[in-house]
Amino acid sequence: MKIICIGRNFTEHIQELKNQITGNPIIFLKPETSLIIGRLPFFLPDFSQEIHHEIELVIRICKNGKRIEERFAHKYFDAITVGIDFTARDIQNQQKEGGLPWEIAKAFDGSAAIGEFIPLSKQEEEHIKFSLLVNGELRQNGNSSQMIYSFSKIISYVSVYFTLKTGDLIFTGTPAGVRPVKRNDYLEGYIGEKRLLTLKIK
Numbered sequence: 001m002k003i004i005c006i007g008r009n010f011t012e013h014i015q016e017l018k019n020q021i022t023g024n025p026i027i028f029l030k031p032e033t034s035l036i037i038g039r040l041p042f043f044l045p046d047f048s049q050e051i052h053h054e055i056e057l058v059i060r061i062c063k064n065g066k067r068i069e070e071r072f073a074h075k076y077f078d079a080i081t082v083g084i085d086f087t088a089r090d091i092q093n094q095q096k097e098g099g100l101p102w103e104i105a106k107a108f109d110g111s112a113a114i115g116e117f118i119p120l121s122k123q124e125e126e127h128i129k130f131s132l133l134v135n136g137e138l139r140q141n142g143n144s145s146q147m148i149y150s151f152s153k154i155i156s157y158v159s160v161y162f163t164l165k166t167g168d169l170i171f172t173g174t175p176a177g178v179r180p181v182k183r184n185d186y187l188e189g190y191i192g193e194k195r196l197l198t199l200k201i202k
């Protein structure tokens with residue numbers, strides 16, 4: 001099982017980090033060991049002073065495939081949730097300055113929190129509202145309609161390089177509002193009115 005993540009998919013988030021819009025999705029991977037399983041908390045790692053939350057829609061692959069055409073891509077995922085792409089922003093900035101890969105900033109243990117999956121139909125996929133509350137206050141909200149690259153476009157592009165397998169997860173990018181988390185924060189992730197993720201920071 002692999003976790004594929006898309007970067008820079010929401011214009012306002014690209015602007016808040018002063019990044020450039022690229023012609024194709026930015027892809028990076030997280031290993032299975034990055035997942036937070038069950039109701040475990042997120043433990044702040046000692047190697048970073050600036051861990052940011054990034055709430056994202058996460059889709060689950062339900063069929064193996066490679067070089068999937070965009071028009072058929074909807075057949076390859078059937079469930080969705082919200083997840084948090086935890087990012088060591090201080091380390092990521094150092095890596096970016098050096099032109100180096102992001103893995104140590106993005107793929108460390110516990111860096112991928114996921115909520116409970118719910119079924120997804122093709123009709124819904126273009127206007128899914130999602131949000132993150134931190135300590136009861138709205139911190140990030142987005143809608144799949146604001147994505148530069150749709151789920152289908154992502155699947156088509158990613159599957160040129162990586163064979164997709166049942167159970168693989170794709171984090172589809174975060175909207176604006178990313179901020180550091182601190183000890184004892186309580187995070188809640190929603191799709192519409194459904195709370196699918198709760199997480200304590202330790």
Ligand code: MG
Pocket residue numbers: 005006007054056085173174
């Ligand atoms: Mg992200």
